[in-house]
Amino acid sequence: MAIYKSILKPVWTYGIELWGTASNSNIEILERFQTKAIRSMFNIPKCIQNKYILQDLRLKTVKQEIxxxxxxxxxxxxxxxxxxxxxxxxxxxxxxxxxxxxxxxxxxxxxxxxxxxxxxxxxxxxxxxxxxxxxxxxxxxxx
Structure with a gap:
């Protein structure tokens, strides 16, 4: 989890304050990146829904971060x-x-x-x- 929070998250949150004009499709791309990275880091199977993964790891969605x-x-x-x-x-x-x-x-x-x-x-x-x-x-x- 430390790797995600110290390396990956700062990359996709850079300049997030100015993403007001970002389309939903672009935000969804970041959401997919976030969940794929977390799934591969923790070896989480595809049958578990993303919302449960985020809840268990106490992470926010991209929209919540924005x-x-x-x-x-x-x-x-x-x-x-x-x-x-x-x-x-x-x-x-x-x-x-x-x-x-x-x-x-x-x-x-x-x-x-x-x-x-x-x-x-x-x-x-x-x-x-x-x-x-x-x-x-x-x-x-x-x-």
């Missing part, structure tokens, strides 16, 4: 001294509040899976917004 790391990136933006970065962080918080109000006004209680799915979709949208902002900042940096 959500966690992009949230961390967003929190760093909120504390950034650059006013443009802080404004972006404010827009992200307003978007999250709007979604929370929509959920509350519907009067429905979400299941765990629905909440995680909604959170992942929100994080991917936020990540796309941050990626756009980063591209704009890079364009201004090279002027």
């Amino acid at each position: 959500a966690i790391r992009s949230l961390s990136y967003q929190l760093k933006l909120a504390k950034h001294v650059n006013t443009l970065a802080s404004e972006l962080s404010g827009e992200v918080r307003n978007h999250a509040k709007n979604i929370a109000m929509l959920i509350g006004s519907a009067g429905t209680r979400l299941s765990v899976y629905e909440a995680v799915d909604l959170d992942l979709r929100l994080m991917l949208k936020l990540l796309a917004l941050m990626t756009t902002y980063t591209v704009v900042l890079l364009q201004f940096a090279f002027l």
Whole structure:
């Protein structure tokens, strides 16, 4: 497990904060890589489902890693001294509040899976917004 966490995981998580525009097919490729590497390292048979492998080894899926790391990136933006970065962080918080109000006004209680799915979709949208902002900042940096 130490080999996976110290060598393989850093390779596929490099720049994960900026993967907002990554398609589902590209994310699925990384998911397959992750499970194939784990299966070969631990000699796990194909009859065991991937979700059980990840649960037993206490690993996160690629989508969960994207959500966690992009949230961390967003929190760093909120504390950034650059006013443009802080404004972006404010827009992200307003978007999250709007979604929370929509959920509350519907009067429905979400299941765990629905909440995680909604959170992942929100994080991917936020990540796309941050990626756009980063591209704009890079364009201004090279002027």
